[in-house]
Amino acid sequence: MYTIDLSGKSAIVFGVANHRSIAWAIAQQLHQAGARLAIAYQNERLRDAVEGLAKTLGDVLLLECDVSSDENVAATFSQAKERMGSLGVVVHSIAFAQREDMEGRFVDTGREGFRIALETSAYSLVPIARYAAPLMVEGGSIITITFQASERVYPGYNVMGVAKAALENEVRLLAAELGPQNIRVNAVSPGPVNTLAARGIHGFTEMRRVHAERAPLKRNVTQEEVARTALFLCSDMSSGVTGAVVPVDAGYHIMGV
Ligand SMILES: NC(=O)c1ccc[n+]([C@@H]2O[C@H](COP(=O)([O-])OP(=O)(O)OC[C@H]3O[C@@H](n4cnc5c(N)ncnc54)[C@H](O)[C@@H]3O)[C@@H](O)[C@H]2O)c1
Numbered sequence: 720m721y722t723i724d725l726s727g728k729s730a731i732v733f734g735v736a737n738h739r740s741i742a743w744a745i746a747q748q749l750h751q752a753g754a755r756l757a758i759a760y761q762n763e764r765l766r767d768a769v770e771g772l773a774k775t776l777g778d779v780l781l782l783e784c785d786v787s788s789d790e791n792v793a794a795t796f797s798q799a800k801e802r803m804g805s806l807g808v809v810v811h812s813i814a815f816a817q818r819e820d821m822e823g824r825f826v827d828t829g830r831e832g833f834r835i836a837l838e839t840s841a842y843s844l845v846p847i848a849r850y851a852a853p854l855m856v857e858g859g860s861i862i863t864i865t866f867q868a869s870e871r872v873y874p875g876y877n878v879m880g881v882a883k884a885a886l887e888n889e890v891r892l893l894a895a896e897l898g899p900q901n902i903r904v905n906a907v908s909p910g911p912v913n914t915l916a917a918r919g920i921h922g923f924t925e926m927r928r929v930h931a932e933r934a935p936l937k938r939n940v941t942q943e944e945v946a947r948t949a950l951f952l953c954s955d956m957s958s959g960v961t962g963a964v965v966p967v968d969a970g971y972h973i974m975g976v
Contacts, residue, residue, distance in 0.1 A: 726753030734812030858901025894962030
């Protein structure tokens with residue numbers, strides 16, 4: 720029987736905001752697989768909530784990291800190195816766009832809103848990979864979370880679709896560059912899941928309904944299903960997989976009409 724055993728490995732998960740966060744579902748899976756865990760949360764405002772969640776897993780290192788500054792990312796990995804030594808797994812589950820850029824017409828997207836969305840949701844993977852790689856002394860796995868709006872038009876998703884297209888390209892570039900160090904870089908592409916970030920998307924409820932109606936499995940996916948695929952990509956079970964975007968969307972992506 721195959722089992723996923725990450726004991727002896729350290730993992731850092733970015734993007735836990737609350738119990739609905741995809742990052743939290745992934746953190747739980749990593750913990751159950753035996754990984755030593757660090758959780759990086761965005762800011763002080765989230766600390767109590769994240770602390771409360773982390774306690775349920777026992778010994779978890781909590782780090783504050785707003786990824787809008789490279790210094791913060793560098794400091795986070797330096798703290799991780801101090802406390803955990805080497806790293807085997809890094810999870811990037813972060814996205815943000817201004818509310819006004821997730822409503823109305825894409826053609827009206829402002830320069831600053833474009834910068835903020837792309838910097839937070841796509842660029843942030845680059846410094847995370849840059850500072851993580853030297854700690855992955857025995858190789859490792861970096862994963863991020865994307866969405867099909869990278870290649871199809873989802874009304875309301877607007878500039879975030881551009882960010883996801885950039886993010887998926889980064890996955891390929893980073894996979895090619897870090898592959899020789901046996902560091903794999905992959906993305907999971909979930910169907911719509913009810914989280915804090917998702918609630919900011921105009922027409923999200925309708926998006927979930929349409930997905931459930933058209934997907935071959937005739938339903939939406941759960942955070943846990945997304946997290947189990949993430950766990951597979953974080954583990955040696957997927958040792959031959961890098962640079963991939965893996966849909967976890969009940970099959971929605973294959974449908975034409
Ligand atoms: N929920 C969905 O339907 C869905 C579908 C496909 C992809 N995704 C992606 O999954 C990822 C996680 O989102 P989620 O749905 O779990 O929602 P979420 O709101 O729980 O997670 C988003 C996280 O991004 C973090 N974040 C935003 N700006 C940041 C910054 N400057 N520094 C550090 N952290 C920052 C937030 O603190 C939060 O923890 C995102 O990339 C999102 O685009 C979500």
